[in-house]
Amino acid sequence: AKQLLHNSFQFFDAAITDVSIERLQIENLLRRAIERHELLLYYQPKVDRTGQLVGLEALLRWQHPELGMVSPARFIPIAEETGLIVPIGRWVLREVARQVTQWWRDGLKVVPVAVNVSVIQFTQADFAQTVADTVAQTALPFSWLELELTESMLMGQIDDLRRQLGELRQLGVTLAIDDFGTGYSSLSYLHRLPINVLKIDRSFVARLDQDDAGVERSLITTIITLGHHLGVQIVAEGVETAGQRQILFDAGCDVFQGYHISRPLPAGVVRGWLEQNAG
Ligand code: C2E
Ligand code: CA
Ligand code: CA
Ligand code: CA
Numbered sequence: 001a002k003q004l005l006h007n008s009f010q011f012f013d014a015a016i017t018d019v020s021i022e023r024l025q026i027e028n029l030l031r032r033a034i035e036r037h038e039l040l041l042y043y044q045p046k047v048d049r050t051g052q053l054v055g056l057e058a059l060l061r062w063q064h065p066e067l068g069m070v071s072p073a074r075f076i077p078i079a080e081e082t083g084l085i086v087p088i089g090r091w092v093l094r095e096v097a098r099q100v101t102q103w104w105r106d107g108l109k110v111v112p113v114a115v116n117v118s119v120i121q122f123t124q125a126d127f128a129q130t131v132a133d134t135v136a137q138t139a140l141p142f143s144w145l146e147l148e149l150t151e152s153m154l155m156g157q158i159d160d161l162r163r164q165l166g167e168l169r170q171l172g173v174t175l176a177i178d179d180f181g182t183g184y185s186s187l188s189y190l191h192r193l194p195i196n197v198l199k200i201d202r203s204f205v206a207r208l209d210q211d212d213a214g215v216e217r218s219l220i221t222t223i224i225t226l227g228h229h230l231g232v233q234i235v236a237e238g239v240e241t242a243g244q245r246q247i248l249f250d251a252g253c254d255v256f257q258g259y260h261i262s263r264p265l266p267a268g269v270v271r272g273w274l275e276q277n278a279g
């Protein structure tokens with residue numbers, strides 16, 4: 001029995017080491033990803049109740065020559081733990097600003113682009129200033145930029161957060177709460193912070209068109225009613241079927257995003273959406 005225990009500990013050690021080595025490797029490779037031009041952005045369309053394009057969400061992709069396409073679900077947590085999310089986040093902002101400027105110069109009708117922001121970025125006292133500088137370098141108004149924050153972010157150092165959100169709002173940047181419903185669900189902060197948009201998490205949307213989804217449907221209706229009462233726009237993410245879209249539509253949802261509308265697309269492909277939008 002003692003030997004067995006010993007072996008299982010060895011096994012345990014080895015497993016931990018493997019995970020740490022993988023993390024270390026990803027960290028080292030990620031460190032060079034920006035300068036090696038391995039990061040790129042995909043854009044996922046959002047449409048309003050009439051089906052018209054009203055926005056895009058920028059989603060980070062890491063194309064490594066050997067690892068292939070690495071999912072953000074895998075590398076963002078490592079980027080956050082190591083602080084690499086700060087330079088990566090700056091790159092995302094610059095790249096979105098460059099892309100939107102390009103579309104605008106090409107005569108396309110530009111829609112607001114949403115950028116995901118990690119809590120680590122917000123703990124930088126100069127985050128709002130960085131955003132202001134990046135947008136000011138473009139010829140565009142601040143209203144093309146939307147920032148998606150998660151609920152859990154809003155619980156932390158509320159004073160500095162409120163200051164930075166206030167600065168961004170003052171500039172005309174749109175502020176959205178991402179994955180709404182999965183965090184602490186304290187609705188009380190909504191009227192204390194300058195939030196414009198709530199994005200209903202896709203875990204709620206996914207179950208909507210099942211027969212036993214009564215609870216989810218009431219929940220969605222409550223969120224939408226309350227959100228509208230507070231003057232915020234409601235976006236549903238992860239809309240995968242016509243049935244889900246219809247239920248959300250009937251509940252009064254304003255904006256729809258998900259595979260049913262479009263997958264995230266490379267910049268060259270999303271261009272087609274912008275061209276249609278102008279015509
Ligand atoms: P998120 O912000 O909640 O983004 C939505 C995720 O759902 C994206 O995954 C998107 O591709 C996926 N998705 C969109 N529509 C559907 C659908 O209909 N069904 C399903 N099953 N999934 C759908 P992705 O691109 O893998 O990104 C994962 C997460 O990584 C994002 O979740 C976000 O938290 C983070 N992330 C992505 N880009 C950035 C970034 O530039 N900065 C930061 N800080 N985080 C990012
Ligand atoms: Ca998001
Ligand atoms: Ca989300
Ligand atoms: Ca999410």
